[in-house]
Amino acid sequence: MSDFATSLAPDAAAAVQGWLASLKSERRMSAKTLEAYARDLGQFARFLADHLGTPPSNRDLALLTVSDFRAFMARRRMNGVESRTLARQLSSLRSFYRHAEKTGLFRNPALSALRAPKLPHAVPKPLSPDKAKELAKADTLAGDETPRWVLARDQAVLTLLYACGLRISEALSLTTAQVEQPTLTITGKGNKTRLVPLLPAARQAVALYRELCPFAMKPNEPMFRGQKGGPLNARNIQLLIARLRGALGLPDTATPHALRHSFATHLLANGADLRVIQELLGHASLSTTQVYTEVNRAHLLEQYRKAHPRA
Template sequence: MSDFVISLAPDAAAAMQGWLQSLKSERRMAAKTLEAYARDFGQFAQFMGDHLGGAPGNRELAELTVSDFRAFMARRRNQGVESRTLARQLSSLRSFYRHAEKTGLFRNAALSALRAPKLPHAVPKPLSPEKARQVAKAEALAGDETPRWVLARDQAVLTLLYGCGLRISEALSLTLAQAEQPALTITGKGNKTRLVPLLPVVRQAVALYRDLCPFALKPSEPMFRGQKGGPLNARNIQLLIARLRGALGLPETATPHALRHSFATHLLANGADLRVIQELLGHASLSTTQIYTEVNRAHLLEQYRKAHPRA
């Protein structure tokens, strides 16, 4: 921390120390967290020392413009820092400036105009094949009070999520006419249409539900129904999986979307081509599929060697 303090004028160094002390005493932050905050602000101070031509004091910190802050973020980005780290550093700076304003040292309105870096879309962790099958069967919640057709319905929906990689909205909008085709024609995000094969286990689950459902199912209407006969709501499936998490001892990351992620991850683990998985998921970009399936470097290198004529 001493190297960072040297990058600041005495009054700014005192402000930094007061800020860190308040984080420790008032917010009771852990030592490692305090160390990260100090490092973030220290890197900022070092940059500003070079940027301004001298160690900044409180007056200089108060007069920094949006361009000054952006220059620091751009330097860090050019050094290969990822968006999550940049977002954390921006959060550290805002915390320091809030403390400076709260204690009456100075204020700077420019920092509030700076947007945080866009973070990559987070994807849920996949379930193991065995756990995914247990969730799809939904047998852990079967009981005398559960109507057979409701259990069959839940199994059909969950089997579609895992067996076909559907989004929950896609599964619940399926019509009887769609389900009776050899393959599902799915219109997903961006009105992108894709064909998804129906595995025998998925077809059997849908057929059982259709046979047991007490309501008249019209070919052109969503076939999954709630207990009063209306279209099944996504919230019902979310609550169902929440109950299965408890029954099966699954983590909080086990969600309806985790079944879609498990579908893609298990295909990849068994040698499926990324382009095939991209088409099955309905992704417009292969890069999205790579993130979604947590592609490892070894697999990418293997695909490269197979595909590149000079590899």
């Protein structure tokens, strides 16, 4: 809240604080989502302080025009922000203004006149089954100087990303108590809980890591550790995959999240039901999962063009 303390008048800063508190208590948003919303409002507040020449109050927020909001979006665009981020920031502003109107602080109809930026139609870029298996083998980069437990740790993390379709944050937050169960209970985005089977390959990789890890593990603490014993940082895995990309000649789209995309795409290609995949990924809406049908369709068309004599 330090951004608001300096960029907003006290009453507006209190309004933002009340909005964030309601998101946490009523909508039970995760800490990371709340941080993103707070960051969006902080950037808006800093822009307004510069745009208006003074930290804006609730009255100023109520009197902003469509041109003021468009000026903020244009400034963000000039700073190199992409459409997807702009759309999220506009969604954050609308959520804040709805809260302000609902609680009787102020209202501003100008915001409803703004259109969200048109988003590019993005299709996930999974790896082939062979490439996904190669990427999930951390020992490709093994050297004499790399401790065995670190290799086992990296192998376990990458296997969980591909074999269980986990997000990197979900894999790194796993505890020993969770992996001792036949099915993982994962709390993902929006505090949505889902069940994911812990396949034998993943179970074996985790067991080897736990056997070799030199640090004591409490049941409800993050299981994956850095070399000094603290929780493993996602950046370590991102850098590892960047090195693996170079060693294996993979494209830049081969990221930790590409293993999750590969998990979903390969399940669909082998006949898994779309709603089952939705549950395994933890998607709130089936439409989010349906994007993987486009990946499958694109693959079929590519094979058709390669194989058909009249293509």
